[in-house]
Amino acid sequence: MVRLGAFLIGLFMAGWLMVSAGVTVFEMITEPAVETAEHKFHKHPKAVSFKHDGPFGKYDTAQLQRGYKVYAEVCAACHSLNQIAFRNLAEIGYNEDEVKAIAKAAQVPSINADTGEPATRPGIATDKLPSPYANETAARAANNNALPPDLSLMTKARHNGPAYVYSLLTGYQKVPADLPKENRPGQGLHYNPYFANLNIAMAAPLADGQVTFDDGSKNDLKSMAKDVSAFLTWTAEPKMTQRKATGWAALIFLIIFTGLTFLSYRQIWAGQKH
């Protein structure tokens, strides 16, 4: 009974799948898939390398600080970083006084203690970095109905994230002549082949020399894009250096453990053919 039932069900399943496969082949011939412009013109992120890449890579705090400066002076105008508190900046090499000063210079949302009305006050180290807009509606209203996303996790929320951010920032270009009309940027949109649908609401945010670094580091577009990508890698993965260090300790322990276990296994099995 079981085998007869199985045989019939199997025959139906396999048979109907083969019929469906025939229909699929027929459809592939009669309606061949057309390559979409998004697919044809879209580019994968550029190859870019960072000091924190690889199993031994550590964050370069000078680079992260430059990246923070780019964020604070440029990106922060539209993009929040709501997973990050001012105190976290100590992890990228700012000392306590610097952190306090950075926090104090910012205005964070508060309420008026007398009236209960919304107000602002100077930040303290434990405050999160304030958002540029009060809410999503305000953000959309100020940006032609586009919503600037929060950047805290951006480098983990895209494939090959750090390279994606770098490529996007340096990837604005002239619209190719052969781009179909319906894929051309409309009003308030900008052509960028590294963006999923090729047209991004954000205008090219960075230009050569836009931010000046105190130590005179290079401030061309590529260097700044790289610095801010590194900074956003840190905001998404602040424990990376710690994680890799712990990983090596665990691996070395486990290799020794496995080696010793293997020797005892050999010893125990020495008299046994198996």
Added chain:
Amino acid sequence: MSVAWANEYKPQHPLMQWMDERLPIPRLMYNAIGGGYEVPRNFNWFYNFGVLAGVALMVQIITGIVLAMHYNSSIDGAFNSVEHIMRNVNGGWFLRYAHMNGASFFFIVVYIHIFRGLYYGSYKAPREMVWLLGVTIFLLMMATGFMGYVLPWGQMSFWGAQVITGFFSAIPVVGEPLRQWILGGFAPDQAALTRFFSLHYLLPFVILGVIILHVWALHIPGSGNPTGVPVKTKEDTLPFHPYYTSKDGVGLGVYLIAFVAVTFFAPNMLGHPDNYIVANPLSTPAHIVPEWYYWPFYAILRAFTVDFLFIPAKLLGVLAMFGSIALLFFLPWLDTSPVRSGNYRPLFKKFFWFGLVPSIVILGYCGVMPAEGIYILMSQIAAAYYFAHFLIILPIISRIEKTLPLPDSITEAVTGKPVLAVA
């Protein structure tokens, strides 16, 4: 297996003697995984994976209990509470990455364990019950894994929940009310998240219970072995401890090295970037992809593109997807060959390696690719083979196959010499 020559538990220490007379847990352990359990001497490394699966479950339970202390199961707080764990909880990044990758490693280990059972015929008499309980564990794992993936409340969490609960709406008449009952609403929302959290915490302990039954059922006939020949004499077996505890120790070390390498150096390799975007019911991701361990089943679901008479293709797909696992319950009665091990079954071996294994690999690949053109075609052919393999090919080859001569005993297979008959 309680064979005549198994060692008996003889507590030496007075405390252990006292314990043995009152609550003989040490005796139970000794007979289950100690010197009192006689095991075939010819296990290969594939036989490590049962123990490894148990370790993987314990890692999930321990990391999960601590994560639950810091997790907030509200739709407004879930995503941020996971980031809070990653950033502010001491060692939280480790717990969360270990749990996230631990799920994948649990599935890797269990898939190898199932693969070993399929190849060596571990599901055959007298071990059918071991197999049935094993398939039950696998189903429970899939439910647990799915609900766990919803908890961070990222984009893939939300849309995965939307798609997977949508399967139920394919059932005629009761489908849509059933889906709403499962979700506690029209779409995944607070009610769904809270109940998924509750069940995600519960099910691992149900799995643990079924594992105890799985191991119990195994100890009745005793473990199988790569030759499939039953244990006959004392020479065929070795006590589990120290022989297999030491061998499992090596396996555990290698497993942990792989686990640690991924968890610490490529923790997001097996995840999807979209789950680092907070769930947004108004924005559908370009491609909704489940976790990698569901890809073959997802491909079977999507392989059904044509309605059959009055049965819509979607319902067929859902039935086929559940059916692809459910048929494993019948496997002991579909494969009737008296020879267990694939090593002595030339025809079975060919269909196994050149049919079943590639079809599952192709289904897995198609499950992650977009549902269009060539990928649909590949998954249709592979799924057709998958069903045909278990439901048609296996029953037929078990009848017509000329199997190779089996060794007289495990010891003969190991030493190459016939064992002298012992009276």
